[in-house]
Amino acid sequence: MAQLETELQLLKTEAVNMWTLVNIQLSKARLAFLNFDKDLAREVVLKEKRVNASELKIDRDCENIFALFCPVAIDLRFVLAVLKINSSLERIGDIAEAIARYVIDAEAPFAPVLLDSTRILPMYKEAIRMLEDTQAAFENEDTVLARSVFKRDDLLDEVNKHVNKILEHHLKAHPEDTAQALWILSIIRRLERVGDQSKNIAEEIIFYLEAKVLKHKNKHN
Amino acid sequence: MESTIIKSRNFNASFGSNHVVKNVNIDIPRNHVVAVMGPSGCGKTTYLRCINRMHELIPGATCRGMMTINEEDIYTMHPIFVRLKIGMVFQRPNPFPNLSIYDNVIAGYKLNGIKLARAEKDRIVEHSLTRVALWNEVKDSLMKKGAFLSGGQQQRLCIARAVAMEPEVLLFDEPTSALDPISTSTVEDLFHELKANYTLIIVTHNMQQAARVSDKTAFFYMGELVEYELTKDIFTNPRDSRTQNYITGRFS
Numbered sequence: 301m302a303q304l305e306t307e308l309q310l311l312k313t314e315a316v317n318m319w320t321l322v323n324i325q326l327s328k329a330r331l332a333f334l335n336f337d338k339d340l341a342r343e344v345v346l347k348e349k350r351v352n353a354s355e356l357k358i359d360r361d362c363e364n365i366f367a368l369f370c371p372v373a374i375d376l377r378f379v380l381a382v383l384k385i386n387s388s389l390e391r392i393g394d395i396a397e398a399i400a401r402y403v404i405d406a407e408a409p410f411a412p413v414l415l416d417s418t419r420i421l422p423m424y425k426e427a428i429r430m431l432e433d434t435q436a437a438f439e440n441e442d443t444v445l446a447r448s449v450f451k452r453d454d455l456l457d458e459v460n461k462h463v464n465k466i467l468e469h470h471l472k473a474h475p476e477d478t479a480q481a482l483w484i485l486s487i488i489r490r491l492e493r494v495g496d497q498s499k500n501i502a503e504e505i506i507f508y509l510e511a512k513v514l515k516h517k518n519k520h521n
Numbered sequence: 522m523e524s525t526i527i528k529s530r531n532f533n534a535s536f537g538s539n540h541v542v543k544n545v546n547i548d549i550p551r552n553h554v555v556a557v558m559g560p561s562g563c564g565k566t567t568y569l570r571c572i573n574r575m576h577e578l579i580p581g582a583t584c585r586g587m588m589t590i591n592e593e594d595i596y597t598m599h600p601i602f603v604r605l606k607i608g609m610v611f612q613r614p615n616p617f618p619n620l621s622i623y624d625n626v627i628a629g630y631k632l633n634g635i636k637l638a639r640a641e642k643d644r645i646v647e648h649s650l651t652r653v654a655l656w657n658e659v660k661d662s663l664m665k666k667g668a669f670l671s672g673g674q675q676q677r678l679c680i681a682r683a684v685a686m687e688p689e690v691l692l693f694d695e696p697t698s699a700l701d702p703i704s705t706s707t708v709e710d711l712f713h714e715l716k717a718n719y720t721l722i723i724v725t726h727n728m729q730q731a732a733r734v735s736d737k738t739a740f741f742y743m744g745e746l747v748e749y750e751l752t753k754d755i756f757t758n759p760r761d762s763r764t765q766n767y768i769t770g771r772f773s
Contacts, residue, residue, distance in 0.1 A: 302770050302771065304769070304770060305770075305771070370729055371769070372728070372732070372756045372757070372768045372769060373756060373757060373758065373759050373764075373765050373768055373769055374765060374769065375769050376756070376757060377757070377758075511757070511758035
């Protein structure tokens with residue numbers, strides 16, 4: 301195997317490991333949020349350092365590959381894609397950490413009525429599934445799966461779109477829930493960003509495999 | 522719209538029964554740099570040598586098909602006239618060792634029996650050496666032997682010798698493979714400047730050089746022209762898997 305191929309394989313392994321780590325962070329932040337588990341939330345905050353370290357390592361490896369091997373064609377697209385995916389994953393890691401911090405800072409478990417009415421839980425599940433699917437698409441070089449991520453962002457957008465009205469109605473009747481409503485609103489905004497980052501990642505996978513640029517294009521057609 | 526200067530259609534070249542260039546169709550646009558790359562034995566140098574009829578100088582070498590310059594059939598023109606229009610620079614710098622820098626530049630005129638007035642010679646020497654960014658380095662030592670120059674300077678002298686004949690096309694066969702990185706960089710910079718006045722066709726094994734200097738790249742494999750596209754397309758998204766395998770080093 302050529303040295304460049306070995307380096308690219310190692311880079312792919314590192315990216316997959318980063319993906320797994322970020323996915324675990326996001327899933328643990330969800331469990332911490334759902335069960336009001338402050339210990340688990342603290343674990344997520346602590347592990348964020350590993351995500352950051354992994355991001356720096358992948359950045360450095362990409363830089364070395366550019367400098368030492370001058371990749372071209374599919375190899376060039378792969379390294380460019382990993383560089384951007386790496387950045388998106390790190391941001392999702394930040395989001396997991398932020399959600400965990402909300403759990404740490406919150407004074408009481410989140411009211412089930414708020415969780416139900418805002419549909420934050422199915423939104424959270426879908427965000428995790430989208431991220432998992434981008435990982436599977438990357439590992440298996442599956443652009444059909446990558447494309448399926450675009451459509452599934454609709455649920456996240458819809459929840460995000462309606463949350464203001466839902467919370468407004470709820471707060472009129474229960475002003476004492478204001479603090480919790482603000483936490484939930486913040487988490488929903490962040491989960492919507494997870495959906496956007498997953499879409500960006502899916503675009504990069506398609507760019508790497510098919511040399512097609514989908515950025516800023518309508519992907520629903 | 523770019524105009525074509527060199528055109529080949531169903532062009533073939535052989536050494537005896539060894540068919541080394543197979544049905545090549547290519548349009549070389551005027552004032553562009555075109556890189557020709559491919560593995561050893563793919564026919565790229567043979568194709569280059571067919572453009573200025575150097576190929577036929579080898580015993581047993583034949584060719585067929587159409588090759589034109591400005592729509593004129595190269596193979597019905599006198600070979601000397603072809604080589605006046607299409608100059609060539611080789612792998613190793615090869616200035617005439619016993620001639621001065623000055624005489625090296627105008628060697629083409631001397632060898633073709635073209636007599637020039639002294640003032641005209643002076644003008645051609647200064648103009649040619651300026652074109653190859655060598656004038657300032659050698660203007661005070663024009664009567665020194667060309668062989669005393671550094672490798673990079675010698676190669677630029679050879680390019681000046683080709684430029685002196687005012688060709689329309691310059692062919693380069695691995696022009697920097699014998700040069701150090703600094704001289705290579707100087708010659709590569711020169712390519713960018715030369716294309717304002719000439720069309721350059723460069724055979725190179727150095728893929729990064731092809732990527733750096735050329736506007737279009739042709740990839741040859743086993744005598745066939747596999748792909749001929751804009752260089753940025755070849756190096757980011759080649760259409761043919763053989764091109765991709767070659768440029769990514771996965772060629773078996």
